[in-house]
Each structure stands twice: as structure tokens, then as C-alpha cells.
Amino acid sequence: xxxxxQSQPEMSVQEAETVTLSCTYDTSESDYYLFWYKQPPSxxxxxxxxxxxxxxxxxxxxxxxxxxxxxxxxFSLKISDSQLGDAAMYFCAYRSANSGNxxxxxxxxTRLSVIA
Amino acid sequence: xxxxxxxxxHLVMGMTNKxxxxxxxxxxxxxxxxxxxxxxxxxELMFVYNFKEQTENNSVPSRFSPECPNSSHLFLHLHTxxxxxxxxxxCASSGLRGGVYNEQFFGPGTxxxxx
Numbered sequence: 001x002x003x004x005x006q007s008q009p010e011m012s013v014q015e016a017e018t019v020t021l022s023c024t025y026d027t028s029e030s031d032y033y034l035f036w037y038k039q040p041p042s043x044x045x046x047x048x049x050x051x052x053x054x055x056x057x058x059x060x061x062x063x064x065x066x067x068x069x070x071x072x073x074x075f076s077l078k079i080s081d082s083q084l085g086d087a088a089m090y091f092c093a094y095r096s097a098n099s100g101n102x103x104x105x106x107x108x109x110t111r112l113s114v115i116a
Numbered sequence: 117x118x119x120x121x122x123x124x125x126h127l128v129m130g131m132t133n134k135x136x137x138x139x140x141x142x143x144x145x146x147x148x149x150x151x152x153x154x155x156x157x158x159x160e161l162m163f164v165y166n167f168k169e170q171t172e173n174n175s176v177p178s179r180f181s182p183e184c185p186n187s188s189h190l191f192l193h194l195h196t197x198x199x200x201x202x203x204x205x206x207c208a209s210s211g212l213r214g215g216v217y218n219e220q221f222f223g224p225g226t227x228x229x230x231x
Binding site for chain 1: 118149156157158159161164172174204206208218219220221222223224225227
């Protein structure tokens, strides 16, 4: 079974600085998807960024980018120019690329605080 | 707004009560999910529905009973719950892309407290 590990329960960053959240996963599959979700204090979880395992290029979405290291099974999230609105719980998630509807596997999350 | 709504947002119930949680998605998706989110634990998948059919029951106790009358609505019926069932219950939906269900869109959750 796949597992997702987020080793940093809490992180903090100064406003306008850069922070990197870690995520590692364990799988025997070669094709899969990886996601970072953000859950602000209002609790609605939203997708931040996704990465297909077959793509070597790291995904980017504005100030958010990932460092995907397939061999190391690592998928870290970098937030540049941090803003107060980035404060939230961040969850890393894995999904098999098998056809059909395989469930997402989530990590325990990292709580990010942004200091003004 | 993600296009997934949940009601109520907060619910307090006694162990002998019966209540229902409702989820509605306006995204045209075919799959819907219930998750339980407890403090300091990963999200726990409870149920999965594809095209109104339940495809996964992740060893959930029978005091939780899901219902999916159509692809847009999902309910979670609760009865004789225990205090340890207190948690945030999240609904999500996803659509097919290239034959694979991909990212999920989440509702705001229902904060459930069982007394």
C-alpha cells in the first residue's frame, strides 16, 4: 500500500520569504499523480498544484512550485514571496494512475504560519 | 468556492440522536467521497461513490450510512455515534479525465461534535 509522509508538522516563514514543505511517499508503481492541497482556517481544502509522475518537468503555479524527485520519491512544495494568506495546513497526496477511481492517500499535513 | 457545498457546517448531537450530513456538487462530476478528518491524523477515506454506486467502504462502522441518490448529491446518515466520532467530515467530488479520476474538489466540511 502507498504511504505519504510529511515530516514537518509545523513550519513558519517570514512574509515575502521562501519556504519549502517536504513530502515523501512510498509506492511500487511507476505511474501516479501527486498533489499539494491547502486547507486554510476556513477549512475548505483547495488544490494548489499537481504533478504527473511521467513528466520530468516540475509543475509550477504562480508562486508555488514543486521539486519532484522520482527516484528519491520526494515531492516538496516551494512557496515563494510568502503572503499572509498562505497560512494554512498543507497536505501532500498521492493517487495511482490506474484507470478507474483509486483513492487519494494523504499525508498528515504541515501547518504553515506566515509572520508579518 | 470549489463548487462543493456541505450542510450543516456545524453539528452537535447526542449519542442517541439520528442526523444527516448533506453534500452537493455543482461541477458535473461523477464521483463523490466522504472523508473524516481528526486532529493530528491523515484524512481517512470513508466511502466512494462512482455514478451513484458505492465502490469503496473503508471498513467504516455501520453507524455511518451513506446515500447517493444521484451524481450531484451525497448524504451521510448518522445514528448512535460515539464521542470518538467527533471530527470534521469532508465531502469531495472528482471527474473523469482521460479515463482516470484525478484531482478532488472539497467542500468546507461539517464540524461534528458527539456528546
